[in-house]
Amino acid sequence: MDLCDQCEEMMQPYVDGVLSDVQVQRAKEHLDRCTWCAKRYRFEVELRHFVRVAAAEPMSPELKAKLAALRTPLH
Amino acid sequence: MSESTPTTAETRRLAAESRDRVRFEEEALELSDQVYRVARRLVGSREEAEDLMQDAYARAFRSWRQYQPGTNLRAWLLRILTNLNIDNGRRRQRTPETQPLEEGDYFLYNKLEAAAPEENPAEERVIERLSQDSVVDALAEVPHDFRDVVVLVDIGDFSYADAAQILDIPVGTVMSRLHRGRRILKRNLAESAVPT
Numbered sequence: 001m002d003l004c005d006q007c008e009e010m011m012q013p014y015v016d017g018v019l020s021d022v023q024v025q026r027a028k029e030h031l032d033r034c035t036w037c038a039k040r041y042r043f044e045v046e047l048r049h050f051v052r053v054a055a056a057e058p059m060s061p062e063l064k065a066k067l068a069a070l071r072t073p074l075h
Numbered sequence: 076m077s078e079s080t081p082t083t084a085e086t087r088r089l090a091a092e093s094r095d096r097v098r099f100e101e102e103a104l105e106l107s108d109q110v111y112r113v114a115r116r117l118v119g120s121r122e123e124a125e126d127l128m129q130d131a132y133a134r135a136f137r138s139w140r141q142y143q144p145g146t147n148l149r150a151w152l153l154r155i156l157t158n159l160n161i162d163n164g165r166r167r168q169r170t171p172e173t174q175p176l177e178e179g180d181y182f183l184y185n186k187l188e189a190a191a192p193e194e195n196p197a198e199e200r201v202i203e204r205l206s207q208d209s210v211v212d213a214l215a216e217v218p219h220d221f222r223d224v225v226v227l228v229d230i231g232d233f234s235y236a237d238a239a240q241i242l243d244i245p246v247g248t249v250m251s252r253l254h255r256g257r258r259i260l261k262r263n264l265a266e267s268a269v270p271t
Contacts, residue, residue, distance in 0.1 A: 008179050008180050008181050009179075009180075011180045011181075012180060012253075012254060012257065016228075016235075018235070039184070040180075040181045040184045043183075043184045043201055043202060044180070044184075046200065046202040047183070047202060047205075047261075048229060050202055050205060050207075050210060051210055051214070051229055051230070051260075052229065052230055053207070054207035054208075054210035054211055055112070055115075055116050055210065055211060055214065055226075055230045056112060057112075057115050057121070058108070059107065059108055059111040059128075060125070063111070063125050063128060063129075064107065066125075066129055067104060067107055067128065067129065067132045068104060070129065070132050070133050070136055071100045071104075071136060072096060072100065072136060074093075074097070
C-alpha cells in the first residue's frame with residue numbers, strides 16, 4: 001500500500017478527528033507534501049459542509065405550534 | 076412555618092415536579108429545530124418527518140420522568156424518534172450489508188475531476204459541480220441502516236458514541252456503517268453528477 005492509498009484510508013477518521021496523535025502527524029506530513037491528496041482532503045472537508053447545508057430544511061411554523069400544543073397544560 | 080403536614084409536603088412535591096416538567100418541556104422545544112434537521116433526513120418526505128416529530132414529542136412529554144437531567148437531551152429525544160421510526164416498520168426491509176462497493180474515498184473527486192479537470196483551483200472549486208438537490212436525492216437513496224448513521228453524525232453532529240446510544244448499536248457498527256454510508260452517498264453523487 002503506498003502512502004496515498006494509506007492517506008485515502010485514513011481520510012474519514014482524519015476529518016472526523018478520531019485518529020491518534022501519531023496518525024494525525026503522519027497524515028499531516030503526507031498532506032503537506034502531496035498536492036494530489038491535499039486537493040482531495042480539501043474536497044472532503046467542503047463536501048461535509050455542502051451536505052450539511054444542502055440537507056437543511058427549516059421546520060414549518062405550523063409544526064412548531066403543533067409541538068408546543070403537545071405540552072402539558074398548566075393548572 | 077409548618078411544613079410537616081402531609082398536604083403541605085404533597086403540595087410542595089407537586090409544585091417541584093410541575094416546575095421540573097415545565098423546564099423539561101421548554102428545553103425539549105428549544106431543541107426542536109435541531110431535532111427536526113435530523114428527522115427530516117431520516118425519512119423520505121416532509122409529511123413523514125412532521126408526523127414523526129409530533130409522535131416523538133408526544134412520547135417525550137409523556138415519559139419526561141425517564142430523562143436524567145444533565146445528560147444529552149437532544150440525543151434522548153432522537154433516541155425516542157429513531158425508535159418510533161423503526162417501530163413504524165418503515166424499514167425492516169433488511170439491507171444487504173455486503174453489496175459490492177469497490178469505490179474508495181477519493182472516488183467522487185476523481186470522477187468529478189476526470190470529467191472536467193480542475194484548471195485553476197484558486198478560481199474554480201470542484202465541489203461547485205454538485206447541486207444541493209442532488210445531495211438530498213443521493214442521501215435519500217442510501218439504505219436506511221447506513222443513512223441513519225450518516226444523518227446523525229454528518230447532519231446531526233453527534234459523536235460516534237452518541238450515535239451508538241441513539242441507535243442502540245455498538246460503536247464499531249456505527250463506524251463501519253458510517254464509512255460505508257458515506258461511500259454509498261459519494262457513489263450516488265458521482266452517478267448523478269457524471270452520468271456514464
